[in-house]
Amino acid sequence: MTPSGNNASHWSKVMASRRQRIKYVCSQHRDSLRRFLNHNRLLFDTRNHLAYCRNAKAGTTSWLSLLLTWAGMNVQDMDPEEIHAAAKEIFPSLGPKEAAAEMNFPAFTFTAVRHPFTRLVSAYKDKMAENYRKDVQESIISKYRVNNTILSKMHTTDQNKLKQISKLTEFSWENIVSMQKKYSFFRSLKNSDSTSKVYSDLSIPTFREFALYVSDQILTCGFLVNSACLEAVDVHWQPFFNRCAPCDIKYKAIVKVETFSEDQQHIQQLMGIPDPPQSPENCTINKHTSSGPSTDSLTKLYFSQMTPWERMRVYLAYYYDFQLFGYSPDDIVLL
Template identity: 30%
Template sequence: MMILAGCKRECLTVRRAILLAFAMVIYYNYVMVSGDQKPGEVTGYHQSNDSSVAESSPDGDVGLIGGVTENRTANVTTSGIRTYTFKMRSKKNQTSRQASRKKHFLEDKVVVMDDVWTEEKMAAQAKIFADRAADLATSCEKLRDDSAFLRNISAIHANIRWVPKHKLIWCPVYKAASTTWMSNLLLLTGMKSASNSFHKQVKKLYPPPEDQEERQRLLETSMRMLIVRHPLERLLSAYRDKMLRSDQFQRVSNMIKTKYPDPSTDENAAHPTFHQFLLYIRDTMKKFMSSEGTSRVNPHWQPVWWTCGPCQIMYDTIAHMETLSEDQEYIIRKAGLRDLAVNAHTHSSNLDSFKGTDEATFNYFSKIPKKLIRQVSNLYRYDFQLFGYSPDKFIAMGTK
């Protein structure tokens, strides 16, 4: 009897231990899936394999290269939009400078809209693009007599990435989702990694057809895509991404600090102020406009009208950075790229204390004289007119 009683007690203890362990496993999984996440948001990370690598481009941009890894463990949503975060990794043989640079980049966000993207949504988005194209055509008509506005069409064709297999034509605008779509174009080829010449590699893969008639045929039968951004927001993004570094833009940075001294800052500061940068942009753009484009401008702040010739190509799909997720979703679906491309937003490098765009915009522009903001805006007036932007909000932020 004593032996049987001891067995019962031991068996009961074992059963209790098993039940306790099982409960702990359930609780741990619940915390890992839902503990710190907002409703409708799932965070997933690439694991440590070499099939998907984020690479630096020659100008320091980072692109997501490789397949998409999705964590569908938590399928709870309130809006029908699930957000996936991809943690960028480096190759084993990456240099210390490249490894240090990657620490400054925010993580890519890939938006999945399966639950809300209906035929009605597609039709509504198509109307948005049609309205934008119509507004662009109206603006182009108003500017048709401005001889300085038109550019050599062959130079514009050279800037375009031609994707005949998918009937897609895209003109990259730096600081307006260019890295995102460079990544997508590499994904279309099945590539899992890219060399350091990130943008050059894409340019080589998607050149303009040599035959002029073939170019014209593709222009008439393909989706003609352009992604634009508020000109002043684009300049701020270029400043934060390029001027706050200490690598390949250091020569330009040092030149700006020397040529445009700012009494309000330390002359030995590592980087120019945003005020100094805008003074440089103002003078650079003055030379550019007066020379009718023969004076070079860095692609990161080169005007869209000059780079892509929107009144000569007449883009029918004009995406805005302000509505990038919805715009890209339509483009990917309309072009039949759902299984090949990702609706991603590759963020600028995080080299200051601001993570939110609105907070950064106010902080930087509130220190800039209104007069300077007006001068810079006037030099980008074509981009403002063509794409329906206004500088008024930014001028209001400035100092007197």
């Protein structure tokens, strides 16, 4: 379906608003968010002059399916692994000179993002709970499991941890307390220890344990200009701002998992890409889903199993992603 003129105008305004927001946040946190331009992070479709920066667990398989379809490939019977392999073959890496030339064409640059909390839950479902490295799983359980229960017993311990974090980052303790009061997400979700109902196999980390592990891993980096520390974080939960450098690459569109269908229609129309011979409903664009409860339904449940101060640790770990892309912790309350 081709978007109407009014819808196209509205979408363009939304994209302009997102770009303006990024520009403002980058100006406020330049030392923390500056990254070096790395064309290796961009996938170039030189036929349609598209440049796409992939963020894991933000619709990557869906977008690769779509890009391959626009390039004339039938992806109807391909599984996710085959789609990723085909993308490497059809869209090979460009050298610095070729990439710069394509960017100057100019290519239509875009990246895809997702609510940081639902993304983390998706990463937990698809990676940590599915045969992730056993040595890492055992280390997480050893460090974060408290008497085989999912909830911490001492809020004081949580606060002391956050005070330590405030010394590593630009967040003062006063800032942290203020944010805790600002969002109902930290107050309205009731703590519920339903470990036995949610987790059938306690030999793997619970979501709480996984989320604290990820948060501490990110926050320990201290958001330094040198991003080498964050580069060591698994790509499936590495912050968006570190991988796709929105403060250094001027993306023409910031698309979102939450509006995938609308975004892909507008990009297709804007770039003059004809409809593919196979109908969209027969492509694998929306087939890459995990079994079991939906990610949205699990997000509120999983975060209710964390104390307010533990939730704050996760929020701080992804603070810049929230700010750059216009998400709020309170979005989860509305799920």
